[in-house]
Amino acid sequence: MIVRPGGPSDVGAVLGLLDEAVRWLVSRGRAGQWGSRPFSTNPKRVGELESWTDDLHVAELGGETVGALAIGPAPEYAPPAVGPEVYVTALVGSRRRPGAGRLLLEHARAEAVRRNADRVRVDCYAGGGGALVAYYVSNGFTPTATFTVEGDWPGQVLEVPLRG
Template sequence: MNIRRAGRDDVPVVLGLLDGATEWLVARGRTDQWGTEPHSTSPRRIAQITSFADDDGLWVAEADGRVVGALAVGDAMPYVRPAEEPELYVRLLVTDRESAGQNIGGVLLDHARELAREAGVGLLRVDCFAGGDGALVRYYEKQGFTRTETFAVPVNGSEWPGQVLAQRL
């Protein structure tokens, strides 16, 4: 697997990964995480992924000539309380559902850890959906992160539950 910095030309494929993940969630009745609409048709999501690329914080993992995962790192998301020390924040992590079980997410998180170390930063944080059965929170815990704080983001008249997790490097 090769990890490389992504640019604007990679935005459609990253949106495609997000669309595939949403389709997978919807097929399992888990619409509360990302809804049912494709990310590739959302102006807000397109602008967000494009900004990740423009900020040089977007990375993709390639295997056998195709993109199988994406990682975005940078500053904390605006809906999360800022850290009290320098940090690197995982802003996006998504993998190709057809490649499940190949530890692509783990490899991308290792890349984020390395980027943080190179920047002299000792704190890596991430946030994720905290609803449903809590599987996503448990995934990050298995990756070495510890729960810190919860938050909620207003979405369509309800609240999207989130969990911030941190890892010391």
Template sequence: MMIRRAGRDDVPAVLALLDGATEWLVARGRIDQWGTAPHSTSPRRVEQITGFADDHGLWVAQTNDRVVGALAVGAAMEYVPPATEPELYVRLLVTDRASAGQNIGGTLLDHARGLAREDGVHLLRVDCFAGGDGALVRYYERQGFTRDVAFAVPRINEPDWPGQVLAQRL
């Protein structure tokens, strides 16, 4: 597997990964995290992923010229409490569900750790969906993160989206 900086040309492949992850969640009745609509049809999501690429914080994992994972790093998302020290924030982590079990997410998180160390930063944070059975929070804990602060994102005509910020000292 090779990890490389992604550009605008990679945005459709990243959106396809997000669409695949949503399909996987929907098939398991887990619609609270991302809903049911494809990310590739959301102008807001397309703009967000394109912005990650334009900011040079988007990375992709490839095997045999196929994108199997994506990582975006940069400043913390606006909906989470700010850090009290310099940090690198994982803004997106998604992997190809057909490649599950190959540690693509772990490898991308290792890449993020390396980027933080290169910048002399000793804090890596990420946030994730904290609802459902808590599986995603437990995934990040297995990756060496600890729970920091819980938060909720208000939504119109829907329950608040429950989130969890997790942190890792480097």
């Protein structure tokens, strides 16, 4: 599996991964994270994805897109960072090809070092029994702050410090 820079030509493949993730979540009764409708049917979500292409990184296996990572500014609900950071604004991996998410998070750490950042931060859905928070913790992240979006969507900010 390799990671390469992504761009506008990857939008269709990444939408496919996001739609796959929604189907998987719904099949497990976890529609609270992203809802039950495919990303590709929501113009607002498609627009968000198109905005990620400035700093998009794609995982490929045998020429197939199996994961995507977007880096960007922290959202307004995240507490301000103390020092320079790399903020993971999106991460998705194919359920059919495990390992892409972990590889992309390692890539985010390498990007942070390359950019002379002090930390990598990410936020995620904290509902559904905390499964996604546990995933990030298993990848070396530490929970830092909680937040709520639109009154009922529970979120968690996590980080990996890169310097002591």
